[in-house]
Amino acid sequence: MANEDLPGASVVTAPLHADVDPSVGLTADQVARRRADGRTNDVPGRASRSVRDIVRANVFTRINAILGVLLIIVLATGSVIDGMFGLLIVANSAIGIIQEVRAKQTLDKLAIVGQARPQVRRDGQPVTVAPNEVVLDEIIELGAGDQIVVDGALVEGEALEVDESLLTGEADPVHKTPGAQILSGSFVVSGSGAYQATKVGKDAYAARLAEEASKFTLVHSELRSGVDKILRFITYLMIPAGLMIVYNQLFVSKQALPDALNGMVAALVPMVPEGLVLMTSLAFAVGVVRLGRRQCLVQELPAIEGLARVDVVCADKTGTLTENGMRLSELRVLGDGGEAVVRDALAALAGDDPRPNASMLAIAESIDHDPGWTSTGIAPFTSAKKWSGISYGDNGNWVLGAPDVLLDPASDPARQAEEAGARGLRVLLLGSSDLPVDAAAAPGRVTPRALVILEQRVRPDAAETLEYFAEQHVSVKVISGDNAVSVGAVASSLGLPGGDRPVDARELPSGREELADALDEATTFGRVRPDQKREMVGALQSRGHTVAMTGDGVNDVLALKDADIGVAMGSGSAATRAVAQIVLLDNKFATLPYVVGEGRRVIGNIERVSNLFLTKTVYSVLLALLIGLSGLLSQVLHFDPLPYPFLPRHVTIAAWFTIGIPAFILSLAPNNERARTGFVSRVMRFAVPSGVVIGVASFVSYVLVYAGPESTPTQQVQASTTALITLIMIALWVLAIVARPYVWWKIVLIAGSVGGYLVLFALPFTREFFKLDPSNIAATTTAIVCGGVGIVLVELGWWVSGLLSGDKRRVFSLPESPAG
Structure with a gap:
């Protein structure tokens, strides 16, 4: 169809409704009647959900359900203090709701600025309206780059060609003549014309798709898939550990029911990574808000992460450089x-x-x-x-x-x-x-x-932006439809390596391997056709590159859609904004480094907090397994079984300053570390050995001071305190490792966490309230020795894993790039 002869003068056919003159459009009265009848394009905006949906998604979660059941069990025993972990349900839900609503408000405001605004004819005059203001039978004008927002029938056409690839997957534009059907979700490649809206709102073709975003290639998020893998791993561990501790508390230790239930809950609560999903969502939501302040519309949240992983940026010359x-x-x-x-x-x-x-x-x-x-x-x-x-x-x-x-x-x-x-x-x-x-x-x-x-x-900031990408080892390819020599002159003036050797795309090979070789050797290309831009993106991806494509014209749409991350300029065509994952509403190429920096912050910080949460889960599961196994062995070898050492209030305060508050701060902190793949394997390499050390050291210190089932309540509290001191010491060191490389505020954060525990153990009121008793010098000395051994093992493990994996270990931070 794309190769048919193009028509000359426009042709007008009779409109579908006799009371509408296509040259005049609807009158004000006709528009008002259709609005009153509800015949408007009332499709909700993409990537936005209602406040009710946000509240439901943050309150009714699997983790909240588990914690809720455990809270009911504890409250049933009459120990309200031990139910403090229930505050996590409120905190998790409230923080998640507040941040996501803030992100929604930011997205909604920016989406209004960045949305396609069709031009309609009303009372004989062209009027620009928002997509949801279009009514049935509207006469909508079309030009190159316009996105078609509702279904209709063409009434005028001048060499009109429409790209329907977002709907059909077919890349070739379709020649449209008057009377032809026009589908929402497509866009105009060339020519001009006008069409009459025949289906609006939920009746339109694009709206009948499951979600409007289904037309787009969704960005893969290694972070989200990695967190899902971690949660599945945790679930598999919790089942045997939970069953074993329940059996031990109720049937082996023969404790009173309230004590047995409290011990069971104390073992199960820390296994739940209550903050991991929250921190992941929080980091993405805060990223949206921060980028929104820079007039950057993120249409798919994982795109923040995706751009941080990009190692090749394909930039158009016009409108970008x-x-x-x-x-x-x-x-x-x-x-x-x-x-x-x-x-x-x-x-x-x-x-x-x-x-x-x-x-x-x-x-x-x-x-x-x-x-x-x-x-x-x-x-x-x-x-x-x-x-x-x-x-x-x-x-x-x-x-x-x-x-x-x-x-x-x-x-x-x-x-x-x-x-x-x-x-x-x-x-x-x-x-x-x-x-x-x-x-x-x-x-x-x-x-x-x-x-x-x-x-x-x-652009005055183009050279600085290219320099930033060079420092971050991100290759930039200038791909333009303009004359190659002209493109090369601009690239050279900006200091782009290879800009003085531009390549005319008409001389490029057609094979993917040969094209990839040419792209490896050159950086600047002119006279590039739209289909070639798409092929170049594919050739780069075939070599394992993560590719970002920037553009503002209709000729960039196919490449934007196929790139790993599509970045459109806000002043570009509606079609480019529709397919891009990121829209730079301020039209500044220089905004990209901030997007990259925000992505790196999200990725690096989620990895940090994942280390903390997974370490807690590992040591909690291991401790439950060790207590459970000791109970089983006690029946075979006839020694006194060990009850679970902690009360629910103990595991609550153990997480306060080792995970809860520090994880929240670290998830929002600046972080310009280069994004790398292998998120799950790196987290597991650190968290599993660290969790094993904490679990074993806490268990050993508890065994060494536990006086048996005949021990007095004071001795039982002292034994629990001993195990808790060991656990907190090593967990604080894990926090200190996760926070590396150090800057001044991280040192203050760690010192504050240590100080928080010193206060809890020093004040008589908190000792009584949380049932802490470090007064037994021998027991406390045992705790400190076990904790010190654990610290040495965790530190050695960190350095050894760095040597084995090739990761460069740094204790103190180097000066960070201001662009990040």
Whole structure:
């Protein structure tokens, strides 16, 4: 369909409803009646859920359900103090709800700015409206790059081609003639026209999909999938450990029911990683809010993480490295046609373009008179053919496009164009053709009439942004549809390596392997077709690269959709904003380093807190297993069984300053460490050995001081305190390792955690309240010795694992890059 002859003048067919004149559109009364009848495009915005859904998702969770059941068991024993862990349910839910609502408000505000805003005809005038303000039977105008927001039937068309790849997966644009069906979710590649809305709201094609986001390639989140794996691992461990401790407490130790239940709950509560999912969601939500303050709309939350893993950025030149606006720098007349005719032709072309691009706007601004010519045929610009044109009957057939496409490369005008392009200027050729522009063989033989030389301003922050990516070992490929020499001049002026050796994409090989080789060798490419951009992204991905694609034009859509992360400029076409995961509403390429930095903060900090939570789960499960096994062995070897050493209040305070407060602070802290794959394996390599050390050391210290079932209540409290001191000492050292490399505030955080426990153990009131008794010198000395041995083992394990994995260990932080 994409290769059919394009029609010339627009054709208007009768509208579907006789009371609607397509040239006038709906009247104000007709719009009001349709709104009153509910015939509006009331589809909820993408990536947004209601406050009720947010509350439900944060309150009714599996972890809250487990903690809730355990809370009921403890309260049934009459020990309200030991039910303090129930506050975790309230805290987890409240923090999650508050942060997600904040993120929702930020997203909703930015989405309004970044959404497609169709132009409709009302009372004979074009009016720009929000998508949800479109009503049934509306006449909606179309131009290149416009996203189609509702279903309809075409009533006008001028060489209109529509890309339906987001709906059908078919990349080739479809030629649409009046009467043809137009589906929401598609977008205009070239040409112009108007269509009448026949289905709006939930009846529209895109809305009938399960979710609007299903049209897009969802970003894979290693963090989320990794956390899911960790939770599954924990669930498998909890089942045998939980059953064993229940059996030991109720049947082996023969404790009174309230004491047995309290011990069982104390063993099970720390196995639940109550904050891990919360901290993950919290880090993403805070990232959305932070980036929102920089006018960066994150349409898929894992995209924050994805961009931090990117190692190749494919950047368009126009609108990304250069500013969108242009100005006419020089009009160089060729031949003997005369400047007056050239200026008339340019004025006519600019005046008759219904959707002028930046080049045409610059021409119209400099040449604004009306020659009074009447068009007889039109050929809109497409990225594939690199030219546009209009036929004006007796006034000739005029084309405007790329000199290296329309001219003989050996000709003098082509040489002049090349020289101007080498200075970073944008050069267009105005020519007259011997064929009507809408003929099958157009443009035919082109006679050069003038070189239109436009000046683009390089973004002042582009060089600094490229330098940041170079420092972070992220390769930048400049991929543009402009002349290769012109693209190279801009890239060279910004200091991009290889910018002085631009490659003309028309000479690139078609095979994926050969194309990947070419991309490895060069950084700057010109005259790239839209389908080639897509192929280049695929070739880079075939070599294991994580690719981000930036763009603002309709010619970037296919590549944006296929890239691992698509980044669109806010001023770009609606189609690019629709398929991108990240939209830079401020149109600043320099915002990308902050997005990368935010992604690194999320990834690095979630890994930190995952280490803490999984360590707690491992030592809790191991301690339960050791107590349970001792109970089973006691029946075989006939020695006194060991009850679980802790009360629920003990495990609550053990997590306060080793995990709870520190994890919350670390999850939101600055972190510019380079993102790496292997999240789950790294967490397991650290947390499992550390958890084993804590569990075994706590168990040993408890065994050494436990006086048997005949011990007094004071001796039982002292034995529990001994095991708790050992556990807290090693857990604090785990926190100290996880917080590395140190900066001043991390040292303060660790010192504050140590101080918090010293206060709990020193004050008579807290000792009585939490049933702590460190007064037995021998028992406390045993606790400190076991804790010291555990600290040495954990520290050695950290250094040894670094040597085995090749990770460079640093105790103190180096100065961080300000861009991150």
